Amino acid sequence: MEKPSLLPLLDARLPLSEEKVAEATRLAGVPLAQAWGVVRYYPRYRGLPQGRLLVDDPVARARGFARLLEEADGTHPPLGLEALSPIHVRVEGEKRYVEWEGRLIPFKEFRLPFALGHGNRLLPPEPILELAQYEALGGLVFLRRALKNLLAPEAILRAVEEAGLLGRGGAAFPAHIKMRAVARGEPPRYLVVNADESEPGNFKDRFLLEHHPFLVLEGTLLAALAIGASRVFLYVRDELEAAMLGLEKAIAELQEAGLLPVPTEVFRSGGLYICGEETALLESMEGKRAEPRLKPPFPVEKGLWGRPTLVQNVETLANLPLILREGPGTWREKEPKLFSITGDVARPGLYELPLGTSLEDALRKAEGEPEALKAVLLGGAAGVFTRDFAFPLRYKGRLPLGAGAIVAFGKEVDLWEVLLGLAEFFREESCGKCFPCPLGTAVQVEMVRRRERNRDLVHHLGQALKGSLCGLGQSAYWAYQSLLEVEGAA
């Protein structure tokens, strides 16, 4: 049964002491052992690194990382700021700031510059932070219809199915299959929006949450009605404080307007990359260490608190109002996808492009020149280096799209330094539950550091990591293997 979740109870008591941990533990009704495992797991309970921190993303790694590091007290994991990288954050106690344009901007006020967005269907012409503004631009039509019983749950499910919408979080699983499976389950059923975007190079969900919360919420509520969810949780990455405040304000506005058919709340994530893995995410919501579960059972059968749960990515849900407005057929003809394009391009930013656009065309949109590039990192840390600029960016192709990150590296960039950043990222973010991932990611760092090119050894590393429990370990060697391929082809 549902109990008060441990994480918000601990958050309300930061900074922690033994007494405060004990108090949160009593209120959550869990053994102290469980609470201590949690306190010794998540960074904000262990104690955040303090001072001026360099955001250690793939772009910073390509910009003279060692020199940049000399001017910082330490590093911070990638933060969806790749378009502004290299960039620093400052942490003082629980307070966190982005260093931007010579100022310190608190996380709760910092949004990605709106000018980074380029699109027209998923991205708004201006930031839309008021309900009236969203409605004036054609929003809420389908949510209102659904609330007047003029749009049946089955009609929503059918539209998603006819559109063939694939999950935008990286796994590209058909959205309608998950939605129908949850809709078939016994109530109570839950919807959890996975807004824990942490894949290096990606900032599409961050941008949507910060500048277009009503689109995300309309899609979310349409999905909630379609599956008959009795509660909705938006699981938002810990650092996205402005997005969380914006969502809370938008939820309140919807409620006031009588447009919130399902209780909806924001849940602050555990603050680790692994929290984006859907079962680890659910574990953290239940007040445990965010570690992936063995599957089956899948969340659609046994999810949050053992109930049928739809876990769906932000961008996936943001497409629902669009599919209904345009009609699944029209939507599908030019399927919109958000690509975060950064690195050695003249206009880094977020680009809405039709699926199937070639990598070359995508780069040129951002004023990048393929001929001037050594390689592109496609998909993020769980991605691949490639020089196949003719590759059409679509799912189930030869290369993984991931969530749509494209980081371009010029001829001067030392790709091994970029790879070392990814390898260290995986080692730091491995949860340690299964054996191959924590062992393999630690070994991989040493191999990359000494620029190991022994094919057998790299092959064996991959074979062992492939046996990991979840996608983190299973994909942790892709970039390494692909770099050797890119080198071989050069």
Next chain:
Amino acid sequence: MRLKVNGHEAEVQEGTLLLEITDPPHLCYHPHAETRGLCRLCLVEVDGRLLPACTTQAQEGMEVRTDTEDLRILRRTLLEWLALTTDLSQAPSLLELLKAHQGRPQRWGSVSLSRREREPIRDNPFFLRDYAKCVNCRRCVDACGDGIMGVYALTLEGKGLMAHPTTPLDRPLPETPCVFCGNCVQVCPTGALRPLSMEV
């Protein structure tokens, strides 16, 4: 029901675990604990997918392979990595497995993260907590909590390779709910928890 194991037809009862009818190496699985699917040593190929034999039930028409080249590489590599980072001197069966798989841990070079440097903890009169030898299989944590005892005197500290069992608030065991039942010592596969009576 019928299935194929390494090309041979087999007839088994519904619900049988693949681990009961095949013989891959395994480490985290213990019949009295609920830990499973963690060490990945018992992975087998089922219709082309990698699945732990300790969590997968036999199904009609399954094709199971337990000894492919890829699986041998995976097991050998995992065993080598364990030996590279962990003191296996009290785990003779793992050392034998490593030998049987022609394991050569040194081919991976050195790893700066290592469990080997951890000091043993002597905080009670009955057994030693020697986490230099711990592979983090979690059997002890499970036996103490949900699996057998339900006293919850053990939990986990940290994450990644350096995650290991600890006590609530990192207190010495006598200051925890521990009842010194010895179940954790019984289920430890690597001698990380071992009776002090064995120490000379």
